[in-house]
């Protein structure tokens with residue numbers, strides 16, 4: 001507001017000063033013209049015959065007539081200070097007649113200079129200086145017939161000029177003050193109107209920023225601010241529309257993401273469940289396969305290796321024990337097993353098989369070394385064992401079986417016949433097996449419950 005006031009003051013002051021000085025100049029010029037025009041009237045107003053009579057002093061009443069003529073000239077306007085008529089023949093001025101407050105010598109020094117400048121159509125004194133110095137303003141005119149003979153001087157009252165200037169100054173000051181007041185009122189009205197528009201724009205900005213409803217618009221007055229507010233409302237509408245669309249798209253995207261995450265989580269759970277199930281199935285399958293593999297190699301009744309597993313293992317065991325003090329095998333067969341089945345039943349027969357297997361198992365050092373070879377036949381491999389030790393072990397087995405009892409058949413006596421053979425150097429396994437089998441038959445033939453060892457192709461009964 002202060003800046004507005006300063007601008008108004010400077011603007012109005014500059015314009016006022018310019019207009020004031022222009023008016024002063026105009027006033028002085030018009031005053032000068034008026035004085036000059038009036039002094040030019042002097043030769044026309046004064047009667048030449050009366051002038052000459054006065055100058056030549058030929059008529060005593062001439063002066064009165066000349067003064068009357070001068071008065072008529074002065075009466076045209078009320079602000080003349082004086083009028084003087086001077087005879088300048090011979091170059092020496094001599095006052096002839098005059099009215100008002102004249103200089104003592106008829107002409108002031110300035111008027112003498114004006115007269116000597118010799119202007120026929122009148123010469124005006126310095127108007128500006130007269131206004132400044134508050135002195136009378138003189139205008140001088142030379143006239144007469146033939147050689148120049150008369151000078152007329154008309155002087156404007158200093159107070160009159162000053163009164164005009166005062167009036168001008170007062171008018172200028174009033175105009176200046178009125179201009180400032182008008183500018184203040186106008187700028188105030190414009191500022192208020194602009195402020196209301198700016199406040200309306202500010203409220204719109206706030207509503208747009210805070211998401212509130214857009215306030216009602218001001219009555220349109222068709223200025224630039226109306227257009228700015230209109231454009232702003234359009235931009236705000238577009239922004240809100242865009243924001244709503246973006247919000248909607250974001251909402252849809254969030255929902256889509258949530259659905260996707262839910263589906264991913266569901267799928268992950270399904271995959272984890274399937275993976276766990278698959279893992280369990282694989283483990284189960286592996287266990288089953290392991291059990292099947294074991295079952296394929298194991299006799300289900302006695303849990304010893306079966307014949308196939310023993311045959312597969314024999315080659316490796318014989319090669320591993322080479323050079324380690326012999327490799328023997330032992331084949332045992334339950335005596336008269338058919339009778340046991342027949343007398344006690346198959347169930348007891350099975351128990352007898354299990355009991356013999358336990359004795360065999362207790363005798364051997366490695367569970368992989370004993371096998372059920374056939375129905376009631378058992379096989380034991382003894383790596384790193386010489387034939388003598390093998391026979392002793394066979395005898396121990398035979399003795400253990402003879403002394404054992406079978407569950408559910410306490411009175412049952414079970415015996416076995418045993419054949420023993422040692423793998424000879426370079427001998428095929430099949431040959432050694434055959435000799436071991438022959439030794440078993442020899443034990444059967446020898447009356448059963450006996451151990452027979454095969455020494456090469458010779459057989460010796462050990463018990």
Ligand SMILES: Nc1nc2c(ncn2[C@@H]2O[C@H](COP(=O)(O)OP(=O)(O)OP(=O)(O)O)[C@@H](O)[C@H]2O)c(=O)[nH]1
Pocket residue numbers: 333334335336337338339341345346347348349350353374375376444
């Ligand atoms: N309970 C039972 N009996 C079996 C099993 N396997 C074979 N046997 C029986 O074992 C008997 C074998 O009889 P044999 O071959 O005549 O021999 P043995 O009666 O023992 O006579 P020797 O060997 O000459 O002493 C048969 O009766 C078979 O049925 C089995 O797993 N359980």
